[in-house]
Amino acid sequence: MHAIRAPHVFDGTRFLTGGATVLLDGDRIVDVNSGPWDPPEGVEVTDYGGTILPGLIDCHTHLVADATFGGLERAGAMSDHEVESVITQSLTAHASAGVTTVRDLGDRGYLTLGFRERPGLPRVVAAGPPMTTPGGHCHFLGGVVEGDPGVAVAERAERGVDVVKVMASGGFATPGTDQLGAQFTSEELAAMVDHAHNAGLPIVAHAHSLLGIRNALAAGVDGIEHFTALTLDGPQIDDQLLEEMARRAIYVDLTMGNDRSLHALMPEPPPQFRALAARLGFTTFDEFYVSRISVLGRLRKHGVAVITGVDSGMGPPKRHGNVWRTVGEMVDGGYPVADALAAATSVAAEACGLGAETGRLVKGFSADLLLVDGDVSEDVSLLSKPREVLLRGEKVKAPKPD
Ligand SMILES: [Zn+2]
Incomplete structure (x- = not known):
């Protein structure tokens, strides 16, 4: 398991006030926590300064x-x-x-x-x-x-x-x-x-x-x-x-x-x-x-x-x-x-018939994540430069800025 914490998180329907921590286990999202959060023992938390959203x-x-x-x-x-x-x-x-x-x-x-x-x-x-x-x-x-x-x-x-x-x-x-x-x-x-x-x-x-x-x-x-x-x-x-x-x-x-x-x-x-x-x-x-x-x-x-x-x-x-x-x-x-x-x-x-599988950062959904620098709620053009892309929990090689 590992977790990513960011000040800007869009969960598929709304921006979570104050950001959130997204906990991942293999190809699944196992928790999304917008309050103060103590990770389970042994879970590494990565702090990321930008926006996390579903792929x-x-x-x-x-x-x-x-x-x-x-x-x-x-x-x-x-x-x-x-x-x-x-x-x-x-x-x-x-x-x-x-x-x-x-x-x-x-x-x-x-x-x-x-x-x-x-x-x-x-x-x-x-x-x-x-x-x-x-x-x-x-x-x-x-x-x-x-x-x-x-x-x-x-x-x-x-x-x-x-x-x-x-x-x-x-x-x-x-x-x-x-x-x-x-x-x-x-x-x-x-x-x-x-x-x-x-x-x-x-x-x-x-x-x-x-x-x-x-x-x-x-x-x-x-x-x-x-x-x-x-x-x-x-x-x-x-x-x-x-x-x-x-x-x-x-x-x-x-x-x-x-x-x-x-x-x-x-x-x-x-x-x-x-x-x-x-x-x-x-x-x-x-x-x-x-x-x-x-x-x-x-x-x-x-x-x-x-x-x-x-x-x-x-x-x-x-x-x-x-x-x-x-x-x-x-x-x-x-x-x-x-x-x-x-x-x-x-x-x-x-x-696409996948409303219970992807498109949201919710417990149980596929770990399909997009990370972009900055606050997307202020500027959607930031989406043009993915920092990291996770597909079923796996990092996609070489996300390339446009
Ligand atoms: Zn066509």
Whole structure:
């Protein structure tokens, strides 16, 4: 057993007044004590002057993508061995950035399932290849559904996935798909939801279009990824939609966390996106991106459960390990620091089905800890420089300041 004492401790839901001592035994947290504390005999206490918090969670990653443009599509054509080497690099980058759990929502060949509990690497919650239509978004990952959608869900359940992912609209990473329209009818989506829930699996929908969001909601999904709500007249997120999301406790992941300094590197967007951007009054992708921060503020106002996913791996602005940036964006969007951190820890863990295992500094939970210098309650950008990362009680090698 050993203990770490710090003046600033965030336990997954709140900052503990006066700090706390976190007692660890192997891979478990065995006590968190915010009062004066005498360690049990023989327990070494390390005094640390900064902030202790649970390891962060990226709820939307593509471990098979290497954070270059087109990397996800290339993964569709790589050998298994090449893909596995990319997965290892992606997970190593996450761990170095203080991410101790990831939810992979776009796999190739179910290869990420073999990485769920690797020593020294973040735990992986895996969806396998996302379900999509023939020629639809990310079809190159091998998840095309032809025929009975229930069979596609059953295949995933048999493979042992932790969550099911469906593409309810087209996507920008797959030219020729309809980002404003729908993939699958609400009846087809409902059949997938029924089969997933009967197998005890949550199901989340990728949706850039308002139509895709509406279909996914009608079908009863557990979470919506991107939540862009595009229509021919631009994004349409009305209060009624937000109220329904809150009432039904559906998790929303806006997939932000971009390194905006790298937006200039983005390839020329396809003509359809340029036309849409012009109609919306945006001239650059960065302007559109910044407008999403005000959506965060509205989600907060309506009490919608927001979680932090980056869509990491999808290009240089979305490197693996960027989830700390989403916490900063939530603060910019009006969230108190503790609520933004909760979205990246305890709430994210619940959304990943791990609400009793990680995301909180509580007795019995996994010893997934992030240590950063300074007081994070005053400055969330401190999260960019992890001092130490513990994964199931083990120190991650060489956490690297950004
Ligand atoms: Zn994605």
